[in-house]
Amino acid sequence: GAPAGKAKEHDEPFLKGMKPDAHVRLAHPDSNHGATLLRRGYSFTDGTDGLGRLDAGLFFLAYQRDVRTGFIPVQTSLASDALNEYIQHVGSALFAIPPGVRDKDDWWGRALFS
Numbered sequence: 001g002a003p004a005g006k007a008k009e010h011d012e013p014f015l016k017g018m019k020p021d022a023h024v025r026l027a028h029p030d031s032n033h034g035a036t037l038l039r040r041g042y043s044f045t046d047g048t049d050g051l052g053r054l055d056a057g058l059f060f061l062a063y064q065r066d067v068r069t070g071f072i073p074v075q076t077s078l079a080s081d082a083l084n085e086y087i088q089h090v091g092s093a094l095f096a097i098p099p100g101v102r103d104k105d106d107w108w109g110r111a112l113f114s
Contacts, residue, residue: 021082027074035073037062057090067094 003013003024018025029036039062046055064070078084098112 019082021080023078023081023083026077026081032073032077035070037064037070037074057088063097 002008002011005014005017006012013024013028015025015028015030025031027037039060041058041060043058044056049055062071096112098109101108
């Protein structure tokens with residue numbers, strides 16, 4: 001949806017009117033020296049946990065050239081996020097994905113292993 005007080009999904013949020021620990025403010029590039037975390041969220045539901053509590057939530061994927069310039073600064077900033085009171089972080093993973101093959105003389109993983 002749109003940021004509070006705005007009409008469209010991609011409208012810029014009004015950061016100055018937000019609390020200092022607001023999720024949107026802490027994750028925004030203006031609060032992270034330009035660091036950007038472009039991510040895609042996916043909802044999941046995996047039934048119940050045996051006590052009748054729903055086992056559900058969100059997981060996120062993000063592709064980055066260097067996690068030291070995007071993911072780490074943004075996640076460090078989010079450590080003081082007011083939203084943390086309502087979420088439970090379960091785990092993280094980091095994978096190296098080599099670029100694709102460019103031509104017949106190239107091979108998969110060359111940029112990573114050369």
